[in-house]
Amino acid sequence: MVKKPLKKLVDKKTGKVVDPKRIMPIIFNGLRRSYPAYASMDSVMGEQFTNDVMFSKITANYKELLKTHGDGFKEAYDAYKNGTGAKARKEMAKSIKGKYLDNKQIELNKRIDELLKNSGVEEANPQPKNPYMKFVDGEWIDYSPKALAERIKDERDKAVKELKDKEAKNALKDIAELTLRIQRSNQQLMKPFNQLKQTADEFKRRLNPFAFGQSYTGGGLLNIKPKQPTLLGSTIQRTAIPKIKPDGSKRRAITGTGLSSYMERHKLTNPVDIAKTFLTKKGKDYVITGFGNLRFLCEQMNVNPEEALLYICEGMTDTKARWRNHRLDKEFWRGSQSVVNLVKYYNEQVASSKANPSRMTFTIKKLWNSTYCKDIFTEYGVVLPDYTQFSKWFKKMRHHVDVLKLDKPKKIN
Numbered sequence: 385m386v387k388k389p390l391k392k393l394v395d396k397k398t399g400k401v402v403d404p405k406r407i408m409p410i411i412f413n414g415l416r417r418s419y420p421a422y423a424s425m426d427s428v429m430g431e432q433f434t435n436d437v438m439f440s441k442i443t444a445n446y447k448e449l450l451k452t453h454g455d456g457f458k459e460a461y462d463a464y465k466n467g468t469g470a471k472a473r474k475e476m477a478k479s480i481k482g483k484y485l486d487n488k489q490i491e492l493n494k495r496i497d498e499l500l501k502n503s504g505v506e507e508a509n510p511q512p513k514n515p516y517m518k519f520v521d522g523e524w525i526d527y528s529p530k531a532l533a534e535r536i537k538d539e540r541d542k543a544v545k546e547l548k549d550k551e552a553k554n555a556l557k558d559i560a561e562l563t564l565r566i567q568r569s570n571q572q573l574m575k576p577f578n579q580l581k582q583t584a585d586e587f588k589r590r591l592n593p594f595a596f597g598q599s600y601t602g603g604g605l606l607n608i609k610p611k612q613p614t615l616l617g618s619t620i621q622r623t624a625i626p627k628i629k630p631d632g633s634k635r636r637a638i639t640g641t642g643l644s645s646y647m648e649r650h651k652l653t654n655p656v657d658i659a660k661t662f663l664t665k666k667g668k669d670y671v672i673t674g675f676g677n678l679r680f681l682c683e684q685m686n687v688n689p690e691e692a693l694l695y696i697c698e699g700m701t702d703t704k705a706r707w708r709n710h711r712l713d714k715e716f717w718r719g720s721q722s723v724v725n726l727v728k729y730y731n732e733q734v735a736s737s738k739a740n741p742s743r744m745t746f747t748i749k750k751l752w753n754s755t756y757c758k759d760i761f762t763e764y765g766v767v768l769p770d771y772t773q774f775s776k777w778f779k780k781m782r783h784h785v786d787v788l789k790l791d792k793p794k795k796i797n
Contacts, residue, residue: 405467407460412438439464489513548743555736556756563725566793570721625683630654641680646670655684705773708766715764716781722760726778727785729756748775 402410412435416422425434442449442461449457493512509524511517516528628635634653637643643655649669650661658681661667672678682692700710716723733746751757752774761768768774785791 404459404463408439408464409435409468411442411460435468544742551736551740551743555732559725559729559732563721563728567721570719574719625680637684638680641677641684642670643681643684655681656686658685704767704769708769708777712761712764712766713781716784722764723781724785724790726751726757726760727782728791730778730782731791748778751778 415438416426416434422434422438425437446461449461489512493509496512497508507524509517509519511524511526514526514528516526516531518525518527626638628638635655637647637655643658646658646669647653647655650667652658652661658667658670662670672681682688687695699706701707712723730746730748730751733751737743737746749771752768752771758768769777
């Protein structure tokens with residue numbers, strides 16, 4: 385059987401049945417007109433509260449009203465109960481509950497503060513609304529799950545960091561001990577060679593190729609002596625450098641050194657002009673065959689020993705790369721262990737990082753940023769280049785170390 389709406393609740397102007405959601409508010413307005421006390425209650429308690437009071441009375445007489453008005457009343461009653469009425473009840477309940485809990489929390493905080501003061505605790509709870517706060521050993525500690533998780537994470541990170549620092553210190557200690565053993569072993573092996581080298585260097589100093597005159601000490605362009613006694617008691621005849629007189633701004637070169645053909649190729653009129661021509665790309669076709677040849681060349685270019693030394697020093701320090709080549713790279717070829725130790729350090733760190741899953745892979749960039757690497761460059765007085773240049777340089781030096789097997793312990797027969 386289909387339930388029919390309330391026939392009495394029809395809009396007289398339009399003749400249409402009123403929406404059930406609008407029926408109960410119409411009834412409330414009618415009750416206000418019939419009973420002025422409800423209108424007075426609005427000014428004190430609010431319109432919604434008055435509506436709830438009237439709806440509660442309607443609810444009390446629900447059965448009688450349902451018999452009188454039928455299904456139309458039930459439809460209007462349910463529409464209000466589940467719509468505006470339900471919303472009003474929830475908001476009111478929430479407000480009452482909130483006020484109750486706030487008052488209860490305030491009262492509880494007061495009691496807690498009084499108990500703490502009576503116990504000699506002067507410091508107030510920094511989070512009074514946090515039920516997990518506890519006063520332990522003179523301080524407030526948050527025992528909430530989130531705070532506990534954060535403290536556990538901090539302790540774990542601290543433990544991992546301490547473990548990594550300890551491993552790094554142990555690794556550096558092992559490397560230092562290994563380096564010391566290698567250095568001592570190399571010193572023993574190189575002792576006879578160094579003694580021989582020292583003797584050879586002393587002999588070379590006595591035969592200084594930049595001594596443009598013929599004496600072993602004090603000789604120069606204007607101090608030419610044809611013969612000097614040697615260590616063996618005899619004499620050595622050294623070739624005198626002939627002096628070519630200039631013809632105005634022009635001067636030919638001495639023969640037998642390749643300077644004449646060089647000047648002809650480049651259309652030079654004076655050997656001094658070689659200084660500019662040799663700096664060009666085409667001008668580097670002159671080959672120095674030894675320090676003896678360089679001695680003749682310096683004399684022809686009007687360069688004395690002091691000037692030659694000055695120009696060598698200026699050229700070596702002209703660029704950072706050139707200084708690094710002379711100060712660090714060529715020291716490696718003389719037997720310096722610093723670059724070898726740098727390669728060993730890198731290889732050991734890579735192996736250690738691969739063996740320990742908790743460590744990140746050790747890369748050339750990490751080596752570039754390491755204190756160990758920076759200390760070596762500082763020790764040699766060389767500027768550490770940017771990462772791109774350092775990477776190219778290190779790969780080249782590492783190749784030399786690997787090919788020459790300098791990082792492998794030497795076999796002692």
